[in-house]
Amino acid sequence: MTRPRSLRSLPFGAVLVLLLVAPGWAQTPKYGGVLVTHPLSAAPSLSPHEESTVAVTQQAGPCFNNLVYYDPAKKVESVDTIIPELAERWSWQDGYRNLIFFLRRDVKFHDGKPFTSADVKYTFDAVRGAPDAKVKLKVNPRKLWYENIEHIEAPDPYTVVFRLKKPQPSLLPMLASGYSPVYPAHVPLAEFKNKCIGTGPFKLKENKPGELVEYVRNPDYFVKGRPYLDGIKFIVIRDRSTQIAAVQSGQLDVAGTGWNRTNAEDAKKGAPKLTVVETDSNVNDNILINYKKPPFNDRRIRRAIDLALDRKAYLVGPRQGAATFGGALLPRPAGVWGLPAAEIAKLPGMGDAAKQKAEAKKLLAEAGYGPSNPLKFTLATRALAIYVDTASWMVDQLAQVGIEATLEQIETGVWHPKMTRLEYSVALNLTGIGIDDPDAQLFENYRCGSQRNFSGYCSEEIDRLMVEQSQATDPKKRLALVNEIDRRLQADGARPILGWGKQHWVLWPHVKGWVTHENSIYNVSRRQDVWLDK
Amino acid sequence: MRVYVLKRIVIAGVTLLGMSILIFVLMRLAPGNITDIIYESAGYVDEADRKKLEAELGIDKPVAIQYTRWLGEFVRGDLGKSYRYDLPAWEVIKPRLPVSLELAFIALVFSIVLGVPAGVVSAVSRGRPIDYVLRVLSLAGLSMPSFWLGMIVILLLVRALGWIPSMTYVSPFENLGANLFQFLLPGLAVGYRSSALIMRITRSTMLEVLREDYIRTAWAKGQRQTFVVWRHALKNASLPVITLIGIEFAFLIGGLIVTETVFNLPGVARYLVDAIQFRDYPIVQNLVMLIAVVVVFANLTVDLLYTWLDPRIKYGNA
Numbered sequence: 093m094t095r096p097r098s099l100r101s102l103p104f105g106a107v108l109v110l111l112l113v114a115p116g117w118a119q120t121p122k123y124g125g126v127l128v129t130h131p132l133s134a135a136p137s138l139s140p141h142e143e144s145t146v147a148v149t150q151q152a153g154p155c156f157n158n159l160v161y162y163d164p165a166k167k168v169e170s171v172d173t174i175i176p177e178l179a180e181r182w183s184w185q186d187g188y189r190n191l192i193f194f195l196r197r198d199v200k201f202h203d204g205k206p207f208t209s210a211d212v213k214y215t216f217d218a219v220r221g222a223p224d225a226k227v228k229l230k231v232n233p234r235k236l237w238y239e240n241i242e243h244i245e246a247p248d249p250y251t252v253v254f255r256l257k258k259p260q261p262s263l264l265p266m267l268a269s270g271y272s273p274v275y276p277a278h279v280p281l282a283e284f285k286n287k288c289i290g291t292g293p294f295k296l297k298e299n300k301p302g303e304l305v306e307y308v309r310n311p312d313y314f315v316k317g318r319p320y321l322d323g324i325k326f327i328v329i330r331d332r333s334t335q336i337a338a339v340q341s342g343q344l345d346v347a348g349t350g351w352n353r354t355n356a357e358d359a360k361k362g363a364p365k366l367t368v369v370e371t372d373s374n375v376n377d378n379i380l381i382n383y384k385k386p387p388f389n390d391r392r393i394r395r396a397i398d399l400a401l402d403r404k405a406y407l408v409g410p411r412q413g414a415a416t417f418g419g420a421l422l423p424r425p426a427g428v429w430g431l432p433a434a435e436i437a438k439l440p441g442m443g444d445a446a447k448q449k450a451e452a453k454k455l456l457a458e459a460g461y462g463p464s465n466p467l468k469f470t471l472a473t474r475a476l477a478i479y480v481d482t483a484s485w486m487v488d489q490l491a492q493v494g495i496e497a498t499l500e501q502i503e504t505g506v507w508h509p510k511m512t513r514l515e516y517s518v519a520l521n522l523t524g525i526g527i528d529d530p531d532a533q534l535f536e537n538y539r540c541g542s543q544r545n546f547s548g549y550c551s552e553e554i555d556r557l558m559v560e561q562s563q564a565t566d567p568k569k570r571l572a573l574v575n576e577i578d579r580r581l582q583a584d585g586a587r588p589i590l591g592w593g594k595q596h597w598v599l600w601p602h603v604k605g606w607v608t609h610e611n612s613i614y615n616v617s618r619r620q621d622v623w624l625d626k
Numbered sequence: 627m628r629v630y631v632l633k634r635i636v637i638a639g640v641t642l643l644g645m646s647i648l649i650f651v652l653m654r655l656a657p658g659n660i661t662d663i664i665y666e667s668a669g670y671v672d673e674a675d676r677k678k679l680e681a682e683l684g685i686d687k688p689v690a691i692q693y694t695r696w697l698g699e700f701v702r703g704d705l706g707k708s709y710r711y712d713l714p715a716w717e718v719i720k721p722r723l724p725v726s727l728e729l730a731f732i733a734l735v736f737s738i739v740l741g742v743p744a745g746v747v748s749a750v751s752r753g754r755p756i757d758y759v760l761r762v763l764s765l766a767g768l769s770m771p772s773f774w775l776g777m778i779v780i781l782l783l784v785r786a787l788g789w790i791p792s793m794t795y796v797s798p799f800e801n802l803g804a805n806l807f808q809f810l811l812p813g814l815a816v817g818y819r820s821s822a823l824i825m826r827i828t829r830s831t832m833l834e835v836l837r838e839d840y841i842r843t844a845w846a847k848g849q850r851q852t853f854v855v856w857r858h859a860l861k862n863a864s865l866p867v868i869t870l871i872g873i874e875f876a877f878l879i880g881g882l883i884v885t886e887t888v889f890n891l892p893g894v895a896r897y898l899v900d901a902i903q904f905r906d907y908p909i910v911q912n913l914v915m916l917i918a919v920v921v922v923f924a925n926l927t928v929d930l931l932y933t934w935l936d937p938r939i940k941y942g943n944a
Contacts, residue, residue: 134900
């Protein structure tokens with residue numbers, strides 16, 4: 093209803109341009125066909141609430157629905173792009189203290205059981221770890237997101253009320269994340285390890301762990317006329333060269349998750365008809381400097397490391413031109429909460445490389461390090477190409493200011509445990525942000541004591557400001573607070589950001605309606621609007 | 627004969643026992659365990675939950691108890707449960723086993739079918755152009771790792787034909803032709819290296835045998851070349867070749883890990899790497915033990931073949 097109305101308000105030329113650049117919308121969608129793609133990796137389970145990898149949101153996304161979801165057609169996610177999904181509408185009350193959802197009445201789970209408010213209460217009581225929850229998640233990575241919920245009520249089968257301890261406007265964006273689907277209360281949680289029963293546009297046909305996940309169309313889907321596809325097949329292909337060959341040969345319709353620009357260009361070289369889509373991703377390359385380990389608790393050392401890493405060299409080197417610069421939050425225009433461009437240009441590492449390196453040497457000298465007594469440490473990183481490329485570049489950059497860093501590749505299975513235990517000195521890490529919202533990014537990665545605060549950074553003042561911004565109901569005031577927090581984090585050298593990487597997708601022209609978002613890789617997995625022009 | 631066979635079987639049993647200890651200890655020496663990986667990577671750790679899971683998985687017990695329990699279960703055919711997928715380990719391993727065995731078998735067939743005749747022809751045609759060509763080909767086979775060869779084959783196919791073998795596994799019971807087609811190239815990629823080695827050993831042993839008096843006698847008696855070469859010479863030259871084939875089978879299994887990855891075949895070898903990364907002890911231990919059983923069995927078969935090829939072994943103290 094809204095799209096045609098907005099089109100009518102545009103001049104004819106603009107409508108024509110829109111039709112040309114949005115081929116998925118310009119043509120009449122066709123039904124049928126199975127879309128074949130590859131996920132980032134094998135899904136450890138089909139339970140998004142218990143996992144923290146995009147591999148799961150990709151492969152479980154078509155099976156589920158949320159209460160609310162980010163509009164797939166809007167490139168930049170924000171609170172204004174949230175649309176109803178299982179909820180018909182919602183209402184904030186009492187100054188963002190109570191959030192009421194009015195649910196659809198025509199929704200069934202894949203096993204034919206009706207969807208009601210009991211399912212919503214069951215799901216989010218489990219996720220927030222409520223004492224009276226009917227089930228406990230084995231692993232609960234996003235418990236922190238929902239810790240402000242005091243109580244969830246289901247006064248009737250089609251109404252749910254989230255009662256909060258304190259106002260928190262960002263609860264709605266969190267509920268719109270790909271990590272926030274509604275589970276059926278009548279299906280044992282353990283079944284989601286290998287099966288999936290949701291309300292989503294596709295029903296699970298087959299799951300061969302580590303090999304493939306295949307879906308078929310859900311004929312009872314509550315969105316009339318969707319999905320267009322008969323099915324989706326995710327084939328796990330570990331080797332990147334094989335992924336490229338598979339898309340070139342036409343065995344995959346879409347490829348690219350986890351690729352860099354060179355991979356995408358290579359694929360297109362071999363099959364010129366392929367379309368390459370490059371967007372931002374809300375995944376950053378960050379430096380973890382262990383705050384609890386001398387001499388890295390010395391601010392001068394942290395700043396010297398930060399200054400030594402020339403961001404422009406990072407862009408052309410390991411990132412091959414496919415990255416943007418920013419602070420702790422993704423910068424505009426792809427992001428909503430990042431620092432203004434003028435301030436980003438003044439961040440450490442962004443200025444004249446020679447001058448910054450000279451300043452880094454000076455700081456090191458003040459801290460007692462120089463040519464006769466160089467600062468030596470092991471630079472840890474995850475044993476994955478995308479990490480190792482940047483870490484190797486860092487070793488060279490650090491050497492230019494007299495720091496002798498030795499690269500240590502840590503096996504991927506023990507990477508996060510080591511970071512959580514702070515068993516490192518300096519490390520190169522990649523962090524993907526589930527939703528472009530300060531609550532998701534700041535509390536998780538910078539708050540004192542957070543399990544994912546891998547650098548051990550802790551500032552009571554920053555924690556106080558985090559709580560303040562979370563409760564701010566005026567968006568402008570909240571943005572100002574968030575920018576202030578970001579400024580202080582950058583000045584403190586708390587987890588310096590090298591840059592924000594881009595994501596690349598490669599698709600055949602017959603794939604229509606495949607959308608990507610600029611500020612998250614996690615929230616566009618429903619794929620109910622995708623169709624094949626074959 | 628009976629003593630020889632019994633001796634070989636006992637040696638095979640001791641080897642497997644040693645393997646089981648090695649596998650078990652090596653897995654425990656690697657840093658971290660599955661609970662570390664499950665909980666801490668998620669960024670949320672409830673120590674009580676963690677202890678509960680460790681108890682549930684039995685990894686809270688002393689290592690010696692864990693070992694004896696695992697070995698007992700393995701011998702009884704109980705492979706336990708995959709920690710990662712929460713499924714019976716056999717359910718995870720079973721569909722993958724035929725994939726790897728088929729690939730290993732096809733690779734072995736290629737290595738024998740290509741290697742032995744090439745070695746014989748090369749020896750018989752010593753110093754002639756065909757000998758040089760075959761020796762260059764064998765050198766190339768030894769110099770190219772199977773994963774690299776696999777990648778090159780895939781790249782050439784996609785560039786030249788715009789086609790590569792299916793990315794999803796086709797069962798032989800579903801479509802035998804398509805299945806063989808899918809395994810042809812990976813089998814060749816893995817088998818080529820082994821065939822090169824077999825060709826070189828066959829050639830050198832054949833050259834030795836062809837100089838023997840009884841071969842000269844056979845020539846002098848006017849017997850046909852094919853009869854002399856294939857019946858008399860090859861049979862006597864085959865002992866080291868068969869030994870090599872037995873050893874190569876173990877290497878083939880190792881070579882499958884990368885080849886299965888490159889050709890996206892869902893075999894046990896590829897899956898093993900994932901299981902190691904996730905410290906999925908039941909999967910890793912049982913898979914490696916199964917591979918060890920296959921390799922030891924292959925070597926045992928080779929040992930038993932000796933008795934047929936060299937009758938002296940039956941009566942000796944070998």
